[in-house]
Amino acid sequence: MRKALHRLTSFFLSVGLLTMGVPVRAQVDGYADARAELSAGMAEVAGIRGLLDRAAFDLDELAMELFFEDAEGIAAWVTDNVAYQPYRGLLRGAQGTLRARAGNALDQAVLLASLLGQAGYDVRVALGTLDDAQAAELLGTTAAAPARDYGELEARLRAALPSMDWDLFFAAQPDADRSAETAELAGALGAALADAGVQLASAGPDLLAEAAEYAWVEYRLGDGEAWAAAHPAAPFVAGAEPEVAERLEGGVPEALQHRVRFEVLVEVLEGDELTVRPVMPAWERPAANADGVVISYSNVPNTAAMEADLPTVLAESEFWVPTFMGGVPEGAQAFDMMGALLTPEDAANPMAGVVRNVRRGFSDAIGGLGGMGGEPTGEAVALTAQWLVVTLVAPGGEEREFRRTVFDRIGAEAREAGAVTTAAMTREEAELRLLTEHRLMIFPGATPRDFLLDEYLEQVLASEPLLERALALRYGVEPERGLAESLAQGSPVEHLLTMALFDQGPAGQLSWRAEPGLLMFSDGLAGSVEEARIVSRLDIVNNSRRTLGAGGPASMLAQGVWETLTERDLLGDRRHNTANFRGDLTVVEPFGAAPAGLSAEARRNLQRDLDLGYAALVPAGADAWWRVDPTTGETLGITADGRGQSLTEYTIMLYDNAFTLMFAMKSYNDCTKGNPSWEAELCCLAKAHISNIFGIGLGHAIGGFGFGGAVLGMAALSFNITSGLLGTNFADLFPGGVC
Template sequence: MTKRLMAIAQPVSLALALILGETAWAGSQCRIPADRYQVAEQQLQRAYRLAEEALAELPMEHYAVATQKALLGNDVEALFDWVREETRWLPYQGALRGARGVLIDGYGSHLDRALLLAELLEAAGYRVRLARATLDEATSEALLDDWRSSAAAGGAGTPALASAARGYSSNDYARVARRLGVDEETVRQQIDMSDQQAEGMATRVTERSQTQAVYLAEKLGQASGREERQERELREWLHAMADHWWVQWQSPSGWQDLDLASRHHQAGERVHGGEAEALWPEAIPDEQWHRLRFEVVAERLEQGKLEERIALDHEATAAALVGRSLMLDLQPMGLPPAAALLGGDSSFSPEQLPALLSSSEEWLPLLLVDGEPVIEHTIRHDGSLGDPESGTVISDAYVEAATALGQIGIGGRRSEEEAAAPAELTATFLRLSVSAPGRETDTFERPLMDVLGGERRAESVEGLALSEAMLEARALSMLSSTELLAQSHWWPTAYTLGQLLQGALNNRMVSLGAVHALRRDEASLMGQALERFEPDPVDLMALAHHRHARSPHRDYIALTRLNLLSTFEHLSLGEEGQLFEYGFDIIDNRVEILPGSSDPRHARLTQGVLDTVLEAELLRGGQNRRQDSAKASVVNASLALADALSQNADWKLVTSSEALEGIEADTVSHLRKALDQQQWLVMATEPSNVVTWWRIDPVTGDTLGMGPQGRGQMTEQVLTLMNSIDNAASAVAMVQSVWSCILTKPSAGAMQCCILREGAKAAGGKALGKLSDQWLEIASWAIDSKIYLAALGSVFSEVNGAVVDALPDPC
């Protein structure tokens, strides 16, 4: 986990260039010639045209069933042969990836691979069904031995990052230069910069990951239970192999088998000779799908007891989430729309915002699944649930009855003073539950708001009353946004670049609408532009790509369970005043190690260190591109350990709670929880320095750097006195931007100019800003069209902020 603290930050984004360079404000005191709007629109239109051309260069047709079928044709045996040869079995039960996920990374269980073949055949016009049977032990062992030998022989090592210049002629550079409308030397310079940036990141990540993996491995030593783990793993693999699924298609002569279990099989052969269960693909039982459940939980303090209520409950299959964005917002019911926040409504003054947020008493959890809203209940200040449409309280009768019953106990009826103590909302949690066939359900919790903390919650809350400061902190912290990427497959370079470009194109009208709003000098139009924003988790896509592409064990790591990656942002109240927090949070990063790895435990440990290093690298990468970030600091377990080792300060291994004395109480609650789960900890020797730590499974080697609030990556805190924010066009970022303008601008006109500028920056940051941040490191891994894709980064960077330094501040 990683944490950053800034006093002032002024991120450079596309919209900053637009506003600082092309805006003309009369009443809002923005004085830039209006004719620059045309230049801004031309820059944007060119960038989006090139993005469309780049997307066409990528082989995205390979990642959709219909287009892949069109490439392969309609012959049954050809489709069967392709799936058998181009995809590989993985040891897990049920459907994790689905057909599209298998297409993307080429791996899947019996059921996932069967689903891909079935969809290809259906797209070709055939009638198909699935067959299922449990293989006997001898057959399962034989198939598993064949798979293990094949997988062990398949490792080809990790290729070094190739130089873009290698294998390209002067004509290649000239052709790209003509397409981009620049000279050939500019293209060469851009490719050199792309390689230097990518290789610089590779060097930093590799050196820190390898050094710290060796250090942590030495701390662990040889843990007991390794043989038991290997036996348990073998049993799990055999169960996955025995749970056999295959496809049957209806030929003119009847149903024919298409069994992918063996690489030696031909169409018509199958490994199971007995009876089989037949079912249509749409009739697969629910329990055969890997599933993710989202719950927003409200914790209520009433009569000295804590109870929970579920404000939002949504479940989806992991396969249905492939390629889809997930965003959870918590926002006050009274928060004005974006247009009003930006000054487009005469009935609301932006200066009212701090008081409005601090006095909020009802909040709405809103889950966006690929932009589609999921809403159930609001959360009220007393911990009760409300109806977002009618405004009524849910289960009022139940609450009143429970309150009356609660007043009667062994000691008789409570006193009138005790009975009158109001119920209070004390915390809101995001609870994620991952279920899979043959496994116990994994449950993860992350605090969205928590005024109690782990220490106070562990103690008695009898007689506890919330202070005014706690109530204000609660109101502010209830404004939050969480992005989630449910990773069921690895992200190949071409697929990642395509997703990045498609996300930017989906938000084309956001940035163009911002320019139009600036031209018209209308905050309401700016608000309309922002409301068209579609969630686009660029940072999480980059993380999903790099954690495999940059892994030293990439040939032997596989995903056989759902991994959960997230980013978050929210307001909070600290000693310095109002804070804006954001950062990465890897929630679950466990991987399978395939046969052929010489040391599976060390491979998992190395992967966990790499994931944590990448969190810090990606977070700091955005920081380094911000001009005014000298006062910022990043908190991350890998960075903290690197700093300690540079000063010859050793960290200690903790295997029991007796060694936690002197550590901050709320941190101890997270440490104890990890120890209770049979995890070992590596942390600073001095208790006051335990802000981050490593959590390691001593048997499997599963590893993750942890930090404040037990998050799997670090948080980032920014004082709200900062002048701008470009990391999201969410309610959190909009509120933070407006608040900062209230605090820093001397007049109403200057404040309004600042607010409109920040609105456009939020639009630009999501439309192209983050794409520019992540493009070069990923494009450097491309094989086809590498020169063009890497050189395209110069266009995004130029439009994103290259002209900013030469332009004055219009406010």
């Protein structure tokens, strides 16, 4: 088997023997052989994927494995393999609890109920309240997920693909250099807070009360049987069960769920009135159901299908269509730059032009009135802003909102002054900002390495159509599929890989998520239409965690520093990330006033953090700050626009990837303008291949910074694949060169 699997690596490194610069002519026989080898290679990738023990992270596979166990054996499996971690309500669900190998009593009960149900038992979940002694005993069992033994898997993978750097992937300890930098920077932040009189005190949530909110499973084989009880989280409760307050059959009510809501809002100016309107119905789901799902949003101009350059596409566009998770959501509202909102069907109707002309007339009339006796005062009708709003809804209904600005033509300074003007941003700049794809992922729990590897290999398999297209181009054969059909959409690997690195954290620290973590990648355009550049952002929207013990807040401060440094290193961001600024720190206490030396946007966003009870540490000369919750130690580096993010930019010289299908089809025509050679076109496909697998954000980072962004060894394998297909060392082409 090793010989068969090793053929995959040989194929990657041997296909395409022509050197760069030699014209490619039709070589049908060679192409047929290469296609056959590609198919065989992909079959072997599937074989490598088959080496994974899917029962370790796939609920259905585990249920099949445990199918012939009795109820006591299934309950014992959950108790032995899933750690207890306190938080309120249903956060991870059955699948997420299995994947994280940790959960509270309700999540563990839901996991056990699912396994017993698939084994043929009648099941229901019982809810009750533990007494103080029982709750304290349960809280005392809080632990990290049991260590997973990857030894057998690692041995299989090393035998199958010996050229892959598996040491990086299976490393047990976090990066040593980043760990040392984390300790140094966290120490400096902690000392600055102490010198300013801001103490990190463990005054967080009442974990004992959360542990008292208890759940267990009742089961039986059939109607004539008596119900039996199983206590996966707290076996010691057996025989001393609390009084049943409620029994759940068939589902968990919303009042007990952690939920996530996603909304897109636009602001419209009419005269001197500003109105905020949604462009799509709010999307809301239980966090457990959205685990691992890429939630994508983009605005697509109605001219997206034009075979034209960017200035023409934008100049000819009449309206924008909201695109959510690959399609137009039901109830969506198309919009134009004058603030008219219509259904996509109505917007495409020729009569929509009448509406736009009426609004132009209204704008001219209002503008003329406002400018009597002088120059016109500006636009009277306009689309002034767009926001993405993510809301976490906790069990019981308490909400926490995270708002991200796509564009704002009024600006923070004018808003502070109460002025209504569009002078802060031109319409052209706003249109460029609208050309952005945002990809959000929700993380109720931790991401295990075998699940991450499974998702990675799935993306490799999904990239076969694009590799087939590259082979066709390599051999001068007409591709069977168009570019649009060849591009994979929405890889989850960039999010999963990033969060896996976050989860490594400083060594020797127990922490867990008690609410959904939120991570967003965004790719869009900035600058001018003629000289646009791609901007990739990594935004830690929410990184709240829990920890136990007197040193908990200090540990959480170090965790936040670790995550901020990790996002910096992932995108190679040496300009914007808060950790790049090491000047003297100004400490601002909770509910204090934001320093006057910051920009208006930074002051506004910092003041919002201060008013929420965060302390801030502002490095000298930076329009950024460290945000610290003194009660929990939750820490994050924040930039001026209020995001926990790194940002990196790329000049659009060649095709870097499609952040929307529109951009794919349009930009592919621009790919070879600077270098009209077959090598350049192959580079375009190669870059698309890398981003198909890793996701666009990390794909850009890998493409822009070579192996500096090749995290966990995965990129090395992907570059080998692409290099073999192109007949050249693809890694040598970054940065500069043909690609």
